[in-house]
Amino acid sequence: MAQHIQSVLTQLEPYLTPVLTQLRPITKTQLPTQLITWGRELYTTEVFDAIVIQLDLFNPQNSKLVELFIAKTLSLGILGAAGAVKLPQILAILRSGSADGLSFVSTLLDTISYLITVAYNFRSGNDFITFGETAFVSVQNVIILCMILWYTGKTRYINGFIGLIACFAYLLMGNPANEFVFSNYQISQLVQAVVPLSIFAKLPQIISNFKNQSTGALSITSIGAGLLGTFARLATLLSQGVSDQVILIGCAVSIALNSIIFLQIAIFGNKAAKAEKAEKKNK
Structure with a gap:
C-alpha cells in the first residue's frame, strides 16, 4: 500500500509543490505548541513532524509515514462518524x-x-x-x-x-x-x-x-x-x-x-x- 501511495503522490507532486512551499513556513513556525504536543501523541513524533510540520510528502523514505498518517486519520474519521x-x-x-x-x-x-x-x-x-x-x-x-x-x-x-x-x-x-x-x-x-x-x-x-x-x-x-x-x-x-x-x-x-x-x-x-x-x- 505504501508503494501505491507513493505512486499517487508522485503524480500529484507538480500540483501540490507550490502550495506546500507556501505552507511550510507556517507549519514549521506558527503551529500552536498544544497542537504539536497533541499531534505527536496521536500520530507519534516521527509521523507528525515529517508529514504535518515539515510537509515532506514526496520523499520516498517517508511513504510508510504517509501511510500511517492516512490510516490514523481515517480511524479518527471513522470514530467521529460512528x-x-x-x-x-x-x-x-x-x-x-x-x-x-x-x-x-x-x-x-x-x-x-x-x-x-x-x-x-x-x-x-x-x-x-x-x-x-x-x-x-x-x-x-x-x-x-x-x-x-x-x-x-x-x-x-x-x-x-x-x-x-x-x-x-x-x-x-x-x-x-x-x-x-x-x-x-x-x-x-x-x-x-x-x-x-x-x-x-x-x-x-x-x-x-x-x-x-x-x-x-x-x-x-x-x-x-x-x-x-x-x-x-x-x-x-x-x-x-x-x-x-x-x-x-x-x-x-x-x-x-x-x-x-x-x-x-x-x-x-x-x-x-x-x-x-x-x-x-x-x-
Missing part, C-alpha cells in the same frame, strides 16, 4: 412512528456481537481508536432496540431490557479479578462466536426483507454509512498490520451481509416508493 452513523435510522423510526421492517432479534444479536468485540479489544489493550466506533454503534443500537419495544407496544420491558444490557456489558468489561466477571480467557473464547452471531443477526433481517418485499423503516443512509465505515476500518486495520483473524474475518462478514441489506433497501425501497406514488395518482 457517533452518528445510526442517527438516520433513529430519525427514520421517529418520522414514521413505526419500527416496521426492523427485527428486534437481529438488532439484539448484532448488539451482543458488538459488545463482545469491544470487550475483546479492550481486554487485548488495543488502541480505542481502532474499535471505538463499535462501542458507539452499540449504544445507538440499544436506543433502537428500546424504540422497537416502544413502537411495538412492549414499553413495560424497556427498563428491564436496559438493566440486562448493562449487566452483560459489566460481565464483559468489568475487572477480571471479580469472580462474577468473564476472565480474559473466557472473552478470548467468547469472541469466536462473533462471526456466527453476525451472520445469525443479519439473516432474519435479510429473510424478512425478501419475504415481505419491503425494508420498512430501515434507513439506507445508516446502512450505507456503516458499510463504508467497515470498508474504511478494514483498510486501516490492514495498513496498520493488524493480523488478528477474528477481527479481520468479522469485518469481511459484516461487509458482505450489510451489502445485501443495502441492496435490498435500494431495490425494495424503490418499489415501495413507486407503489405509493401510483396509489396517490389513482386517488
